[in-house]
Amino acid sequence: MKLIFEKSSAGRKAVELPKLDVPEKTDLIPTNMLRNELSLPELSEIDVMRHYTESSKKNFGVDNGFYPLGSCTMKYNPKINEDISRLPGFTSIHPLAPESLNQGALQLMYNLEKDLCEITGMSRFTLQPAAGSHGELVGVMIIKKYFELKNENRTKILIPDSAHGTNPASAALCEFETIQIKSNDGGCVDLEDLRKHMDKDVAGLMLTNPNTLGLSDKNILEIAKILHDNGSLFYCDGANANAVVGVVKIADMGFDIVHLNLHKTFSAPHGIGGPGSGPVGVVKHLDDFLPVPLIDKNKDNYCLNYNLKNSIGQVRAFYGNFSVLVKAYTYVKSLGREGLPEVAKNAVLNANYLMSKLKKHFDLPYDTVCKHEFVLSDKGMPNHITTIDIAKRLLDYGYHAPTIYFPLIVHGSIMIEPTETESKQTMDEFADVMVKIRKEASENPELLRNAPSTTPVKRLDTVLAARKPVLKYEE
Numbered sequence: 138m139k140l141i142f143e144k145s146s147a148g149r150k151a152v153e154l155p156k157l158d159v160p161e162k163t164d165l166i167p168t169n170m171l172r173n174e175l176s177l178p179e180l181s182e183i184d185v186m187r188h189y190t191e192s193s194k195k196n197f198g199v200d201n202g203f204y205p206l207g208s209c210t211m212k213y214n215p216k217i218n219e220d221i222s223r224l225p226g227f228t229s230i231h232p233l234a235p236e237s238l239n240q241g242a243l244q245l246m247y248n249l250e251k252d253l254c255e256i257t258g259m260s261r262f263t264l265q266p267a268a269g270s271h272g273e274l275v276g277v278m279i280i281k282k283y284f285e286l287k288n289e290n291r292t293k294i295l296i297p298d299s300a301h302g303t304n305p306a307s308a309a310l311c312e313f314e315t316i317q318i319k320s321n322d323g324g325c326v327d328l329e330d331l332r333k334h335m336d337k338d339v340a341g342l343m344l345t346n347p348n349t350l351g352l353s354d355k356n357i358l359e360i361a362k363i364l365h366d367n368g369s370l371f372y373c374d375g376a377n378a379n380a381v382v383g384v385v386k387i388a389d390m391g392f393d394i395v396h397l398n399l400h401k402t403f404s405a406p407h408g409i410g411g412p413g414s415g416p417v418g419v420v421k422h423l424d425d426f427l428p429v430p431l432i433d434k435n436k437d438n439y440c441l442n443y444n445l446k447n448s449i450g451q452v453r454a455f456y457g458n459f460s461v462l463v464k465a466y467t468y469v470k471s472l473g474r475e476g477l478p479e480v481a482k483n484a485v486l487n488a489n490y491l492m493s494k495l496k497k498h499f500d501l502p503y504d505t506v507c508k509h510e511f512v513l514s515d516k517g518m519p520n521h522i523t524t525i526d527i528a529k530r531l532l533d534y535g536y537h538a539p540t541i542y543f544p545l546i547v548h549g550s551i552m553i554e555p556t557e558t559e560s561k562q563t564m565d566e567f568a569d570v571m572v573k574i575r576k577e578a579s580e581n582p583e584l585l586r587n588a589p590s591t592t593p594v595k596r597l598d599t600v601l602a603a604r605k606p607v608l609k610y611e612e
């Protein structure tokens with residue numbers, strides 16, 4: 138496919154402006170302030186239409202295919218969310234308008250916060266963070282300030298080796314030393330290793346739960362106790378709450394701080410599809426560390442509360458990605474108290490169904506009931522076929538690849554998350570293709586090594602792309 142610049146033809150245009158019906162004036166802007174001629178492509182309306190329609194067909198999204206990208210929760214985003222977020226009452230307001238004119242928007246955020254508190258058992262939430270990782274940063278900033286105000290110099294954050302990669306990055310950004318805690322054979326935190334690392338320097342532990350193996354830690358209450366006995370805080374990376382939403386409350390597991398990913402669990406399009414939102418919830422004694430403003434209610438009026446004694450400050454302009462909040466609120470209200478637990482149950486059921494089909498054909502390092510996802514590996518593949526070959530071959534069959542080579546604790550990992558919105562039929566078809574690829578690996582490995590062969594772009598030299606990126610179109 139050609140670039141739009143390559144399709145340009147001098148003099149062609151898509152708009153026909155009416156004839157000038159006032160005297161022409163050419164000296165309104167001094168010549169030295171005039172912009173140079175821009176080299177924009179020149180095309181007719183139909184050229185433009187075809188170009189973008191053709192480009193859109195080369196895209197892959199949840200709306201046109203199965204997208205089992207582990208840890209990312211690429212599930213179907215109900216279109217009613219879009220309809221509601223586009224209501225003029227939401228799109229035409231200005232964030233700087235007085236509170237009295239934005240009561241509806243404030244009410245929505247107030248109610249969403251109440252719902253997230255109900256779902257997680259936390260005391261209060263900030264809706265400001267613009268992504269999961271941004272939520273982690275906010276959580277770690279709260280941990281930092283908490284100990285500063287107690288005059289305790291705690292320098293370490295513990296992070297299990299099955300955590301999401303953003304966790305150590307967030308802790309490091311706040312200048313904590315990050316200490317890795319080992320997993321045991323069952324894929325859960327090794328309690329011996331944890332106890333060994335507990336001392337008065339430990340500010341907290343960040344647990345991805347369910348972890349990146351798709352497992353919920355069996356010793357969660359014990360871990361909480363070990364931390365709390367040491368005066369440390371317990372942080373939950375709850376980005377993948379679709380495994381637990383409506384079934385178990387995160388606060389009941391002993392966590393003090395949690396972030397959620399509204400753009401995963403609560404179905405707003407993400408990745409290239411749209412912006413994110415990573416609200417952070419805390420238990421009662423940490424309420425006034427949250428970023429300002431919080432949304433409060435004063436008699437019948439919703440208002441912005443900047444009066445939090447220990448607040449870490451504002452972390453984003455205005456109130457966060459408001460349109461994502463509208464979509465998440467729509468999702469929570471459409472499913473309600475009965476629907477939300479079904480999300481978690483089906484996410485877990487689907488993952489276990491697919492896992493049980495695939496484990497007969499691929500190595501499954503942690504063979505146990507999983508939550509919303511599971512991790513296979515390329516161990517034992519014939520003809521030196523590796524994970525990347527399997528992932529690329531899946532593209533030929535019209536699927537998005539799973540997450541690969543992550544988590545790092547499994548060599549050659551293939552992390553599959555079917556999500557709750559896929560049917561049994563879709564999962565069966567995917568499993569059949571995986572089994573077929575397994576067979577090709579024995580009988581015709583070149584097919585895998587040369588994959589993909591049907592996509593617009595073939596196998597890329599990723600090392601070259603990383604070392605010498607071409608980021609600019611040169612004529």
Ligand SMILES: *Cc1c(COP(=O)(O)O)cnc(C)c1O
Binds near residue numbers: 267301303376414
């Ligand atoms: C996706 C994810 C994150 C990061 O969220 P972003 O919105 O991409 O910043 C963090 N932790 C886990 C477990 C995740 O799955």
